[in-house]
Amino acid sequence: MTVHPFVILFASIFTSNMILSNFLGMCSFIAVSKEIRTSLGLGQAVIFVTTGTTIINFLVYHYILMPLGLEYLRFIVFIITIAAFVQLVEMIVERYMPTLYYSLGIFLPLITVNCAILGVSLFMVIRSYSFIQSVVFGFGSGLGWALAIVAMAGIRQRLKNSPIPKGLQGPGITLIITGLMALAFIGFSGIVKIQ
Amino acid sequence: MLNIIITIAVISGIATILAIILSLADVYIADYGEKKIIINKDKELVVDGGNSLLSSLISNDIFIPSACGGKGSCGYCKCTINSGGGPVLATELSYLTEDDIANNVRLSCQVKVKEDMDITIPEELFNVKQYKAVVEIAKDLTPKIKYLRLRITDGQQISFKAGQYIQLLAPPYPGNQEEVYRAYSVASSTKNNNFVDLIIGYVEGGILTTYVHKHLSQGDEVSFNGPYGDFYLDEESDREMVMVAVGTGMAPIRSILYEMLDKGINRKATYFFGARCKEDLFMLEEMEMLQNNLLDFMYIPSLSRPLETDNWEGDVGRVTDAIAEYLSEGENKEAYLCGSAPMIESTIKALKAKGIPEDRIYYDKFD
Numbered sequence: 001m002t003v004h005p006f007v008i009l010f011a012s013i014f015t016s017n018m019i020l021s022n023f024l025g026m027c028s029f030i031a032v033s034k035e036i037r038t039s040l041g042l043g044q045a046v047i048f049v050t051t052g053t054t055i056i057n058f059l060v061y062h063y064i065l066m067p068l069g070l071e072y073l074r075f076i077v078f079i080i081t082i083a084a085f086v087q088l089v090e091m092i093v094e095r096y097m098p099t100l101y102y103s104l105g106i107f108l109p110l111i112t113v114n115c116a117i118l119g120v121s122l123f124m125v126i127r128s129y130s131f132i133q134s135v136v137f138g139f140g141s142g143l144g145w146a147l148a149i150v151a152m153a154g155i156r157q158r159l160k161n162s163p164i165p166k167g168l169q170g171p172g173i174t175l176i177i178t179g180l181m182a183l184a185f186i187g188f189s190g191i192v193k194i195q
Numbered sequence: 196m197l198n199i200i201i202t203i204a205v206i207s208g209i210a211t212i213l214a215i216i217l218s219l220a221d222v223y224i225a226d227y228g229e230k231k232i233i234i235n236k237d238k239e240l241v242v243d244g245g246n247s248l249l250s251s252l253i254s255n256d257i258f259i260p261s262a263c264g265g266k267g268s269c270g271y272c273k274c275t276i277n278s279g280g281g282p283v284l285a286t287e288l289s290y291l292t293e294d295d296i297a298n299n300v301r302l303s304c305q306v307k308v309k310e311d312m313d314i315t316i317p318e319e320l321f322n323v324k325q326y327k328a329v330v331e332i333a334k335d336l337t338p339k340i341k342y343l344r345l346r347i348t349d350g351q352q353i354s355f356k357a358g359q360y361i362q363l364l365a366p367p368y369p370g371n372q373e374e375v376y377r378a379y380s381v382a383s384s385t386k387n388n389n390f391v392d393l394i395i396g397y398v399e400g401g402i403l404t405t406y407v408h409k410h411l412s413q414g415d416e417v418s419f420n421g422p423y424g425d426f427y428l429d430e431e432s433d434r435e436m437v438m439v440a441v442g443t444g445m446a447p448i449r450s451i452l453y454e455m456l457d458k459g460i461n462r463k464a465t466y467f468f469g470a471r472c473k474e475d476l477f478m479l480e481e482m483e484m485l486q487n488n489l490l491d492f493m494y495i496p497s498l499s500r501p502l503e504t505d506n507w508e509g510d511v512g513r514v515t516d517a518i519a520e521y522l523s524e525g526e527n528k529e530a531y532l533c534g535s536a537p538m539i540e541s542t543i544k545a546l547k548a549k550g551i552p553e554d555r556i557y558y559d560k561f562d
Contacts, residue, residue, distance in 0.1 A: 064205060073205065076206065080213065084213035084216065084217060098309070
């Protein structure tokens with residue numbers, strides 16, 4: 001079954017959102033969603049890295065691993081390429097975009113272990129996407145992740161002035177809100193389906 | 196079989212290509228060129244940009260204290276960066292107070308030299324040097340406390356103030372993979388420029404204490420840097436002195452006592468020393484010698500839990516009890532304390548109760 005790339009783009013942003021329906025990439029989602037500005041920066045970085053790594057991983061998978069019958073190596077190979085790609089992005093950002101680097105700080109290397117990024121590459125393989133489909137899926141998933149974290153940061157900035165019980169402050173209330181957002185996103189689920 | 200070889204070749208091939216790309220990026224992208232660091236508006240250094248300020252300074256023989264080796268986990272390597280440091284990083288925040296941030300104080304191990312910098316460091320850090328030494332004496336003072344004499348072998352001489360500390364390096368040894376520096380007070384007299392004495396206790400699992408107690412023996416080579424610290428004898432003052440130490444806190448106090456002996460300082464001094472039982476007392480003959488040779492010096496050991504077999508006739512209790520019992524009231528005194536954080540806090544309370552103002556209570560607190 002071939003799904004139209006536009007459907008994949010829409011679905012990966014809304015109905016199959018990496019955070020809100022797959023619960024991938026939660027650690028940085030919770031840690032860096034305190035301010036809109038920072039989360040926007042991290043969101044941009046994730047969009048860039050998901051798109052970039054999906055392209056590289058597609059090429060590596062289809063032109064190196066598949067012909068040699070080494071599909072079972074995909075986990076380790078994907079992790080290596082993601083790590084190297086993130087390292088490269090970090091160097092470039094540190095050198096040429098210092099303001100962005102300072103606002104992301106230590107969180108940039110966190111992208112290496114952002115499971116959403118490995119998830120995108122693995123879903124691409126499981127769902128047998130073509131090259132165009134993969135690129136769109138990678139971009140859309142990153143965009144969906146960024147959308148979710150920016151929305152969360154917006155909510156959390158408002159939370160600062162709310163009377164939250166002490167035991168729930170920080171990650172506790174964030175997880176509950178994530179659940180509520182996920183419930184709200186279920187509203188999109190009838191529109192399109194990609195899995 | 197072929198499958199295994201192909202697998203290995205593919206993985207290594209991919210890793211190699213990525214490693215080459217990253218190395219090229221490191222050479223061409225992360226190249227910040229030469230940057231100038233101006234220190235205290237006076238000294239000027241030219242360094243290769245891109246490294247941390249701490250390592251750039253160390254490679255120019257300026258040693259800022261650092262116990263963790265630049266991992267951002269000790270918070271010692273603070274210095275003032277007047278310009279060129281960029282904004283404060285998230286990794287520094289937990290070690291900087293609000294005052295620090297307002298005064299541009301930063302952790303030098305986290306700040307990278309990416310542009311020309313203007314920094315201020317304490318003038319005495321220029322006196323800090325790296326020394327090579329050999330263990331001349333290593334002996335057990337108590338079952339848990341070791342005495343080391345490190346004789347400097349690289350031809351340099353160390354000059355320090357009585358009470359200051361040095362940082363000793365533990366190289367990698369079985370069970371420890373990294374180089375670690377830890378701070379120890381110098382226990383010897385300042386007139387000895389060729390060696391330093393250290394008094395080092397054993398801490399279960401401590402990287403440096405394990406190194407000293409289990410791996411280091413006479414004749415071994417070590418390296419250390421120093422001196423550091425703002426805990427030292429105030430030579431201008433002629434007030435009565437109160438010294439308080441427990442365990443290895445003996446080290447800086449011993450240095451101060453020898454300083455008094457060597458320079459003929461005849462101030463009245465009382466030294467309260469705390470230990471658990473008789474076995475934990477050490478350097479008793481030296482204390483007796485100092486009592487005989489200093490004009491007005493009293494050494495008062497007290498044991499918190501003497502054993503029955505100790506036949507202890509001296510004082511029982513903590514140093515604070517001895518202070519309450521023996522120290523006369525009156526504010527014209529100054530105090531030198533060395534020991535653990537709880538001991539320092541309770542001692543400060545006991546001394547304030549005797550009327551000594553807090554700004555004349557100097558201390559060196561173990562972490």
